[in-house]
Amino acid sequence: MTASARALRSDAARNRESLLAAAEEVFAERGVEASVADIARRAGVAKGTVFRHFASKEDLIASLVCDHLITLTDAAHRLADAGDPGAALLEFLTIAADQRRQHDLTYLLTYSANDARVTTIRDEVHAGVETLVANARAAGAIRPDVTGTDVFLLMCAPVHVMDGLSDPPPDLWRRYLAIIFDGLRPQGATALPLPAPELS
Amino acid sequence: MTASARALRSDAARNRESLLAAAEEVFAERGVEASVADIARRAGVAKGTVFRHFASKEDLIASLVCDHLITLTDAAHRLADAGDPGAALLEFLTIAADQRRQHDLTYLLTYSANDARVTTIRDEVHAGVETLVANARAAGAIRPDVTGTDVFLLMCAPVHVMDGLSDPPPDLWRRYLAIIFDGLRPQGATALPLPAPELS
Amino acid sequence: MTASARALRSDAARNRESLLAAAEEVFAERGVEASVADIARRAGVAKGTVFRHFASKEDLIASLVCDHLITLTDAAHRLADAGDPGAALLEFLTIAADQRRQHDLTYLLTYSANDARVTTIRDEVHAGVETLVANARAAGAIRPDVTGTDVFLLMCAPVHVMDGLSDPPPDLWRRYLAIIFDGLRPQGATALPLPAPELS
Amino acid sequence: MTASARALRSDAARNRESLLAAAEEVFAERGVEASVADIARRAGVAKGTVFRHFASKEDLIASLVCDHLITLTDAAHRLADAGDPGAALLEFLTIAADQRRQHDLTYLLTYSANDARVTTIRDEVHAGVETLVANARAAGAIRPDVTGTDVFLLMCAPVHVMDGLSDPPPDLWRRYLAIIFDGLRPQGATALPLPAPELS
DNA sequence: GATGAATGAGAGTTCATTCAT
DNA sequence: CATGAATGAACTCTCATTCAT
Known part of the structure; x- marks a missing residue:
């Protein structure tokens, strides 16, 4: 249980980092108007996941x-x-x-x-x-x-x-x-x- | 005739200037993403008028x-x-x-x-x-x-x-x-x- | 007076015909969605004139x-x-x-x-x-x-x-x-x- | 998992079909100029949903x-x-x-x-x-x-x-x-x- | 009578955000 | 926790129509 919780947490942490990295790239390319969907796509997660983290x-x-x-x-x-x-x-x-x-x-x-x-x-x-x-x-x-x-x-x-x-x-x-x-x-x-x- | 033509034009010119001034203000406040509707409102004209001039x-x-x-x-x-x-x-x-x-x-x-x-x-x-x-x-x-x-x-x-x-x-x-x-x-x-x- | 009135009338009649002819052409080219402005332009008159006649x-x-x-x-x-x-x-x-x-x-x-x-x-x-x-x-x-x-x-x-x-x-x-x-x-x-x- | 995925898909599929059916009706009534909003209303979905599917x-x-x-x-x-x-x-x-x-x-x-x-x-x-x-x-x-x-x-x-x-x-x-x-x-x-x- | 500037409703489309699954 | 379908407000832009000149 703690093992799976930890796994989830590390997964979640990984997602958070992916999202930040993706956001940085996407904002650099398209500016602030870049869409959340773009960022999610770049990070390889679903749009909803962005809003779980932020x-x-x-x-x-x-x-x-x-x-x-x-x-x-x-x-x-x-x-x-x-x-x-x-x-x-x-x-x-x-x-x-x-x-x-x-x-x-x-x-x-x-x-x-x-x-x-x-x-x-x-x-x-x-x-x-x-x-x-x-x-x-x-x-x-x-x-x-x-x-x-x-x-x-x-x-x-x-x-x-x-x-x-x-x-x-x-x-x-x-x-x-x-x-x-x-x-x-x-x-x-x-x-x-x-x-x-x-x-x- | 030229007088009335000029009158129309001067009205239109006033609008054009209002729009440019309003745009400058609004862009200053909200950035480039400011909407055309905001600019029109500030200039005191209808949205469509913006597109008559620009x-x-x-x-x-x-x-x-x-x-x-x-x-x-x-x-x-x-x-x-x-x-x-x-x-x-x-x-x-x-x-x-x-x-x-x-x-x-x-x-x-x-x-x-x-x-x-x-x-x-x-x-x-x-x-x-x-x-x-x-x-x-x-x-x-x-x-x-x-x-x-x-x-x-x-x-x-x-x-x-x-x-x-x-x-x-x-x-x-x-x-x-x-x-x-x-x-x-x-x-x-x-x-x-x-x-x-x-x-x- | 009657002369000028007649002149005006014949002008107006000419405009009406121009507009109908222009409308036919423009509708043929662009379909019913063709704009009144297009028709006026083709007829060589101002947009407002269309609404004087129709x-x-x-x-x-x-x-x-x-x-x-x-x-x-x-x-x-x-x-x-x-x-x-x-x-x-x-x-x-x-x-x-x-x-x-x-x-x-x-x-x-x-x-x-x-x-x-x-x-x-x-x-x-x-x-x-x-x-x-x-x-x-x-x-x-x-x-x-x-x-x-x-x-x-x-x-x-x-x-x-x-x-x-x-x-x-x-x-x-x-x-x-x-x-x-x-x-x-x-x-x-x-x-x-x-x-x-x-x-x- | 496949079941829920299918459930989602079947809901979405239903919407897609509703939209196509609604579009067919609305186009039949009003012609091609019928608006996307009309179609969405007829299908009982929001305007944005039309653009999720098409x-x-x-x-x-x-x-x-x-x-x-x-x-x-x-x-x-x-x-x-x-x-x-x-x-x-x-x-x-x-x-x-x-x-x-x-x-x-x-x-x-x-x-x-x-x-x-x-x-x-x-x-x-x-x-x-x-x-x-x-x-x-x-x-x-x-x-x-x-x-x-x-x-x-x-x-x-x-x-x-x-x-x-x-x-x-x-x-x-x-x-x-x-x-x-x-x-x-x-x-x-x-x-x-x-x-x-x-x-x- | 003719003009064309102004209007404002409404079009297609995008997107941050929510939520059932 | 993650998903992605749905939402609806907001956007730019078009256009029939009105009206002061």
Whole structure:
């Protein structure tokens, strides 16, 4: 009984993972408008099974987003005590951009901005970024007038820039991350016209 | 006769403008998936009227995008002979970001990337940016390894950054434009890891 | 004043005729589902003008059908006193089938079966056919058990048969009229299984 | 498991049949322009269910037509070896006309003439008729100048003739089948004015 | 009388979601 | 637990008809 229960559970867990992976692929290909049926088909399960694992399509997206954000909090924690705070911040931003299909993450994040779990983890990521930025600023690696919230907001920009191209080189974001990061350095910084925002 | 013909036309023209304005607002609020019915309601006309003015939802979006892009080609032409090429480029990027509700332009541009009119005007904007960038580079106002295509792609980033905030100060993009523009300056520039892309 | 009034009237009459002609063409090409806009365009007038001349699309169709039916009553009257009643009936059926685009007449007749004018003229045609059939029967040209209503109903069959072909020779109906008419002849006639219907 | 699967399938199958039956009725009453909503209502299911069973309205119509045509190929095969070829042909035509609501088949066949399935089965029916006609001709039961294609095209005429009546006796087609079949007999045949067509 | 812009009901179709099996 | 049939609201788009000009 426990054996079969466990088997079921592991089956269910496998299905959940298949669904998340399938969703990521399908959203990457077709955008958020991709249908639940598409995702179920890709995962090799029936449509109804999607709703056994996720309360709604929104919930599925939120779970997807959370998974991505958790890897970011992990990275932020790991890099918080790094020797070179400037390099640590740059590495964090590189990791953030380097998540496959992050392309969608932007859309999906917007889509699930009201989800409680997403908000929570997003705040944790934000806190992690705040720490990395504080460290980097203290070390003189980035300009003093830039806040953690600024960097948090700029995080997705390098990937988003690629949306202007229909078939971009997959690593092109590295170029724009470099440019933007140069804008965060103290060298050649000009006065900023507006105060930094608070993360609502 | 011409008077009455003009009267009709001016009424129709007013409707057309209402529709474009309404579409801009509604797309800004709900994204591209906003329905034609929403747009009609906001414009205060019947659903069918939308299709009298625009062959399809796609066509409406393309028209919207074209309107925006045309103001950009105008600005680029006007600024091409400015005395201070660096200031001219910055002003152009300011104008580009300062278009009300540009927020959407990015999504909408992606959505209508295959429209012939949009492609044409987009290429003109690109050419204009190329000129402004060449001038600025020649004047030493921006780093030599940055191309017109780079700037064209980065153009929307300051506004897009605000997507991370649910209720941002409306001028916040100025802050991020300043940061990104600092990244384009020669001071403190680091080597870029990838070559600049071609605009497909 | 009378001059201009007359001019207007003749203009209006011309428009009416253009519209009927255009409608016939367009219905022939696209079927009854052809739009009023199509018809107006073909006639070179505005959509609103259609509704000045015809109360509704149904009314336009009914007018079209009436025009066709009137040529049939004319033919029936003309042939009522012909020397050879059998030949007269055959000629009438030939005329009935030979109306260009009669193909649609069938559909259109069904479509406007409830229109008062159509019903009236249809009854006149029926009466005319009744006479021609009575004459032919009296002359022994057609079998005695066939009524005017039978022939009236069979009238459209030769043209309708061609619907089974996507690109039929335009005169093919002549072949099927000949076959059906042979079925009306006394030679080789077998007993009919049901009594003739009344025209409702 | 197979039992429940079968149960589901039988429910679904019932719905499919309800839909086909409802479609047949509704098309008979209102013509091809009858809406999918009407059909769903008649079948007692939701609109969406129609599209679960049929990819499109066109597909539904094609399925309907195919169902009808299949009973005809069956009949043709069964009758191909009959002792009396003339009687066999007449029986085939009787079966063809006796399909409930065949009334529509003509319209619907035209509507779905481009559907691959329909084309295939229609060709099989044609081939079957060709055989029956060849047999009947060899036996001297029908005139030598009439082809299988002729009979194939005339097949629907008896039913179609009834369109001229708003409330015809349901068996009235038998009367017109008899008349038309008399036209196919060798007795009293007159020379046909045009060659027989090829089925495109 | 003629125009064509506006209307709004209704078409076919899609899809997230529910639920009997 | 999984299935997939059923649902019905929402979507884009069409069109006969009205009416101000």
